[in-house]
Amino acid sequence: MDRIRISFRLNGVEREAFVSPEERLLDMLRDDMGMKSVKEGCGTGDCGTCTVLVNGKPVLSCIMPAFQARGKEITTLEGLNEDSAMKVIQDKFREYHAAQCGFCTPAMEIVGYKLIKESDGVPSKEEVKEGISGVLCRCTGYYDIVDALRSAAEVIKK
Ligand code: FES
Ligand code: FES
CATH class of the missing domain: 3.10.20.30 (Beta-grasp domain)
Structure with a gap:
């Protein structure tokens, strides 16, 4: 064709x-x-x-x-690796051990980035859970991802 x-x-x-x-x-x-x-x-x-x-x-x-x-x-994600907000998010994923096998991580970081960029201030736990709800993670149980993204938001939104 x-x-x-x-x-x-x-x-x-x-x-x-x-x-x-x-x-x-x-x-x-x-x-x-x-x-x-x-x-x-x-x-x-x-x-x-x-x-x-x-x-x-x-x-x-x-x-x-x-x-x-x-x-x-x-x-x-390749286009965001030099972005200062994405660097914070990736540092926080490391700090909070929010990636295990890492398969979902690029998508989690992208939806987290979008969420943080668009939120006024630091999103609540519920807002982060809602923001990442479209990406499934088989490893982490999500808690570390939510904490990493909220901690990243505290830095980015300072
Ligand atoms: S690979 Fe696209 S939604 Fe699962
Ligand atoms: S870290 Fe393995 S699927 Fe999320």
Whole structure:
């Protein structure tokens, strides 16, 4: 089947790709663009580990067709690694042992980043739980992730 040429911005850089109509954004990002922080857990829109930001909003890349990225701004964790707020979040994940196997961690950090950026002040435990509820973690029991994100917010929102 014919491939579709699309252009978009990925982590602040203009990019171009040729994608088939059925290709998922997840595969384009991982296989064509080398964005290995984007993880495939379920592949069916249930676990959230494939979450990236599309025009600043969290999106499940396993259920978004790649061609829909045309003209959009896509952000993965690779594009946030030098961001000062993300550095705080990652430091706090280490301090609080909020990553065990690490499979959910990129998505957790991205949704946490988005939550903290958009909240007035430090989000409550309930707000953090709600904010990360779309990403499943099989290892941590979530408590350390919630504490890490609230502690990060205390630094970021100072
Ligand atoms: S891999 Fe996309 S939601 Fe699970
Ligand atoms: S740290 Fe293993 S799935 Fe979250």
